[in-house]
Amino acid sequence: MKEGYELIYKRPESLLQTRMHYCPGCFHSTTHKILMEVVDELGIKEKTVGVCPVGCSVFAYDYLDVDMQEAAHGRAAAVATGIKRILPDRVVFSYQGDGDLAAIGTAETLHACNRGENFTFIFINNGIYGMTGGQMAPTTLEGQKTSTSPYGRDPEKVGLPLKMCEIVSQFKRVAFVQRVSFNTPANARKAKKAIKTAFEIQMKKLGTTFIEVASNCPSQWKCTPEESLDWLTNHVFPYYPLGVFKEPPKTKE
Amino acid sequence: MKEGYELIYKRPESLLQTRMHYCPGCFHSTTHKILMEVVDELGIKEKTVGVCPVGCSVFAYDYLDVDMQEAAHGRAAAVATGIKRILPDRVVFSYQGDGDLAAIGTAETLHACNRGENFTFIFINNGIYGMTGGQMAPTTLEGQKTSTSPYGRDPEKVGLPLKMCEIVSQFKRVAFVQRVSFNTPANARKAKKAIKTAFEIQMKKLGTTFIEVASNCPSQWKCTPEESLDWLTNHVFPYYPLGVFKEPPKTKE
Amino acid sequence: MVETKLMKGNEALAEAAIRSGLQAYFGYPITPQSEVIEYLAREEPKYNYVLLQAESEVAAVNMLYGSGGAGGRVMTTTSSPGFSLMQEGISYIACAEIPCVFANIVRGGPGLGTIQPSQSDYNQATKGGGHGDYNIIVLVPNSVQEMVDHCRLAFELADKYRTPAMLLSDGAIGQMMEKVNLPEPIEYKPNKPWATTGKTPDRERNILTSLYIKSETMEEKNKILQEKYKQIIANEIRFDEYKTDDAEIIITSFGLTSRIAKKTVDIGREEGMKLGLFRPITVWPFPTKALAEIASRPQVKFFISVEMNAGQMVEDVKLAVCGQKSVHFYGRMGGIVPTPDEILDVIKEKEAGRD
Amino acid sequence: MVETKLMKGNEALAEAAIRSGLQAYFGYPITPQSEVIEYLAREEPKYNYVLLQAESEVAAVNMLYGSGGAGGRVMTTTSSPGFSLMQEGISYIACAEIPCVFANIVRGGPGLGTIQPSQSDYNQATKGGGHGDYNIIVLVPNSVQEMVDHCRLAFELADKYRTPAMLLSDGAIGQMMEKVNLPEPIEYKPNKPWATTGKTPDRERNILTSLYIKSETMEEKNKILQEKYKQIIANEIRFDEYKTDDAEIIITSFGLTSRIAKKTVDIGREEGMKLGLFRPITVWPFPTKALAEIASRPQVKFFISVEMNAGQMVEDVKLAVCGQKSVHFYGRMGGIVPTPDEILDVIKEKEAGRD
Amino acid sequence: MPQKGYVEISVEGCKGCNLCVLHCPTNCLALNTKDTNSYGLHYAYLAEEDKCIACMNCSVICPDAAITVYKKMAA
Amino acid sequence: MPQKGYVEISVEGCKGCNLCVLHCPTNCLALNTKDTNSYGLHYAYLAEEDKCIACMNCSVICPDAAITVYKKMAA
């Protein structure tokens, strides 16, 4: 370090040194990094337990220096429920892709939300099945081409993309819902704040907290990381607007 | 028949003579009867295919004189999807309880609705698991006692009852949603009209049609049929209001 | 102090779980075992276990994974179709080595079938209904008392070997009331350093996973599991013999039918037939050696496996007997319980037909 | 006219299904078989089959139930964890007697495991991973060509016996490209008077169900199923033999490993060892009689079952051999394919160890 | 009083739920509390014949389709 | 010109996604198109040292946490 300079940012402690396997520019990496920054800043590493199901992030436990359980495809919410119910004082999060949370795991997701399970969903919506090689997800946009919708998603046949933030916001015992992204530094900063807020609300036991990351998948979208940001701006955000969908009533302090 | 009198109502042709096993006063019976009246009136018996999953109505095929498939618990929507996709010109309905449609079958229900599968859901919401002896359903009311909520449903532990009409109405490709009941002759007449409308919309291929019956279960509610009507009026309808939640845009004729 | 009660098998199981230190139960109603969750729901205010009616069996098994992985003493119960839905989860649990207890109160299949008692899920339980090479410990109670005893034992074995253990019971035992002696409740103090309870500074993070993407590590993991299974086979085989010492004809039977087989032995003996009963108490691990030894005795003429299915355990009996003697089968299906008389008739027929 | 192509096993399977008159496919992506649905998605505009990516394997198997029950020629494909999730549905389909075709492109388990090829779902496929007494026809292709041939055959057998039939393949065969001869497409005309296509006045209503609430009717239904299974056992056993005529040592092996075993036979023979290969093509029904006959030949010294698992088919081999000769096992796990050399070494060891 | 309509109720088909009795606007139906059918259930019957106005409320509400309704033909 | 800040970018940790380059407000970052790291990827580096204002945009956006940021201390 040069003299007269101070360190103002370094890789968070809880993000292990292991090189992450994610493709260049993939927001899975960004989410991991920000998540661990939040864990470090809140000082909750000792009481954090994460759940990662199948999807590109199935190896998350190789990178995050917290206790973790790998869950079967779609069942992260059930696994997180099991953990949180028996260890109500831990901070529990599930980290799920769109195939996981909104296709095979629909029932587990919605029922956990309806019960108000007191953990945090980190929902990586990249509009595709990254892990398995680019098949259509429940959140794939209308007309978007994937390996199982090679001529573009046709809503007449497979319906419209699911807006999960909008859906889960309706459940009374869901306390906090926000859709974020990492396409600009400003949005990344908001995303970090959102995750932090979610964990804080969880620690206050106010109900389910749900963060959707409008994410990218340069590899399966078959574009560069830069182009993936354009797709986000031009196609994803118009359908999946960023913002807070629900928050607990403000209490005076 | 006395002379000078004409027959104005008799048991519908398509309701077989077999005595139904339902408990006295159970709306499962009423729904069967009305359903078959509609089938007869629309003259669609030859092209109707029904799906009944597990629940008190699992024996429905013993009573309804149409082709039917018995489905695994919760999977009626998937089975109906399979039938309707391969036989798009048939009139297909699934006949499901609240445990079936809204607990174990949540994913199949919501995805069929989101895809706009062109069949009709007949959803018998009696707020309890009738078949298995009175356990809590996802639609059991707050404070309601069941064999698995013996001290009353506690939303802090298991969440609030799910309002399925309200949830499925949001899916764009769901065309028609109405909640009906059979507690009075007037409501029963409305219910019949609703089912008829649903089938007509299905035949026009306009999307998913969804009829929720705010039903009763005298046996597991541990009350008389009459008392069950009071419970409906005093507790069920306030939480689950009757009415049309969605209908296709009216076209001029 | 032991307490004696007249209880249903399902309720006795629930009570036994509580007395064994149950910390969490997740389940979904299904006949003929819903009394387990109903009993636990009634008793809940008195204890501090977690009780949650899951939205499905798939959810239940995965909640079990989570809470078992978090170090809890946990259980779920179901019946046949529900157990089928749990197979993926069980395969995960076996590989992630999470101790937990299952009970399948079997009803007649396949499909929706009947809610009457059956033993037709034997293969599913013992050969692995889920994918991959794994085994789970399978205890087969034949009375309400054994529902209690095996429940405690299942919890202990699950912890000891970090493995799922199950009770393979049936609708008759679940629904019937019998006299039962309830053991003293224990105070359960888990000692599970591998559990995901939050990474404290004194240890590395704990990870529970079944993912071994590279062939080499996957094979390594498989070998570890297989090694464990060998240990279990070496230590945990349990069975019962009844009048086998001088027996010429051995009935093999498990669970409910073993009681009838026992009666058959008595009736047969009265008629001068030298019958004996071999009853596996664990069907995985299966008492292969013990059976093979019996088969080698000169006086033993043949075996007959009596089951409430189309012939499942009989294959394990054949594997054990390994051609030394002939092995017959008699089964009833759909919930029909065979009577001692009909079994005896079949035995006489086989006896006559021998050359 | 037969067309020759270089194709992946998964794609060949998809193409074979189309050429066999596929009317509906429902599936959910999973490695190493997603190419099946991807291929069908690409080809869809050219044909008029129904293609739907289901929300899960549970949904997929039940869509299959519906459309197969409505009379369609229908298929789904998956890999191990997905196949576990289908077990409840398969049990229902078997009991409701709905013809349909499954393929499990097996990967290494248990749990999430590895995506590398494996044969560790043998028990699940052949002993019934679902609940109740049922069987499904299990074909084990060992080449891309057989993916095609068995696909057609599976559809035919499914229709003939009103039963589910499956291909038990693996990730290697699914992912590899080989030369394949594609048969002429057929025009499929279903003749399924039992299908739920709408009750016309000329017939009673059709009901597809697996519910038989009374023990007596359930047992009746079970007997009908068991009778059918006997028929299938009588008519549909398929296997291959390679140099078994004078063989002293018989390797038993299925699917991918049977190719390696064949090579082993050749190498061994070059070294003067009298090896032979017995390859089941159907593993349910298993070629028990044929194997028993071989076991009875005086020159046969022992058997060794070579598999990519911890020892599964070997039990069926033992049941067939029934103590006549010893039966050994050699397996690799986790996706590791054994080499002819290592197999030969093991054989030599066993040979030396014999007394 | 002219009889506008009348109903026939199947004794074995009726389950005695009493819903028709409850909803008959003219109170002409009743449960037979003396007798039961073979299922042990008290069945409904047209107790006051001349009051029936053939409104079909009973047949609409009857879960088990046990009621047949007749109406006086226009003269 | 006074140097307000500077960044260190891990050569092996960088995946060359270019997102930091894109979002640096002072355009002081660039991808090294000549060289690759051991993963065959062109990595980012601080091309124009004196332009860095220590705004942390790059470190915030970098998916792989490959960037460390330093800021000139207040005198």
Next chain:
Amino acid sequence: MLQEMVFAGFGGQGVLSMGTLLAYSAMKEGKEVSWFPSYGPEMRGGTANCMVNISDELISSPIVTLFDVGVVLNLPSLKKFEPRVKKDGILIWENSIIKEPPERKDINIYGIPAIEKASKELENVKVANMILLGCLVKLINIVKKESLMTALKDTLPERHHHLIPLNKRAIDMGMKLV
């Protein structure tokens, strides 16, 4: 000695609890017992039954097809179980509501107007089951009357304990009827 018995009637007639009471009493006297109910949607049809076995030795199967004793409270149960009483066995039938009498000649048949007696003489139709239980115990002498009496306290939920005297009277009445 093994006694295999069945109690059957409409749901609500108390057939399950009469079986429970008997089994519990026998257990308290040191006998081996088993009690097995009909369950599931079978009950929805309106009938219920339970099989009770009492023996000095371990009981093999709780489910049997032929019975030493049958106690039936409605016609469907009579039809179902009359043929399943063993030769020389006992069939007790409620004869105030069942209109068609049993027909077999090779068993011992006792018709008891328990429902009428319960509603008229004891003013509570619900204890008809106890009257019949009283008959049964008198006939086969399988448990002591005192055991039944204490069993009432142990098996009835607290909130029904005020009904114990009435139940006792019903049992007494039954014992005097045969």
Next chain:
Amino acid sequence: MLQEMVFAGFGGQGVLSMGTLLAYSAMKEGKEVSWFPSYGPEMRGGTANCMVNISDELISSPIVTLFDVGVVLNLPSLKKFEPRVKKDGILIWENSIIKEPPERKDINIYGIPAIEKASKELENVKVANMILLGCLVKLINIVKKESLMTALKDTLPERHHHLIPLNKRAIDMGMKLV
């Protein structure tokens, strides 16, 4: 004769398609062939490979651990597969981007600056794979050059057919380099 080969490099370097081309050509010449790719998340790490076996007889396993020939286009692949070339086998390595040369002495090693040549001389770095394939075919003579040429047409998707001449030139170039 059986030839067991592996082609490995970064994703995007065309290792799968060089294997396909070779396998297809051999098949057209009447040989038995198998082609087996790496698949799944392994690819996400950035490396890809395929194993190609060509033989006169049926091929036993598409997956092998030791190879007659290895063609590697990046350092991780060199590290991974150099040890797995059979004694006296062939290792072809791209030596314009791989900086650490192979070390074994018991195999035949050919360093080819295919990437440099492709980008400089053919102005398209993508055909480096074809240069290496040219080398390979020249060295082991397993298929005829003409087969490769017609295979290009059969295996390349229509929309890439304009690149066939370039690919041919690359193959030719490769054949001249060894």
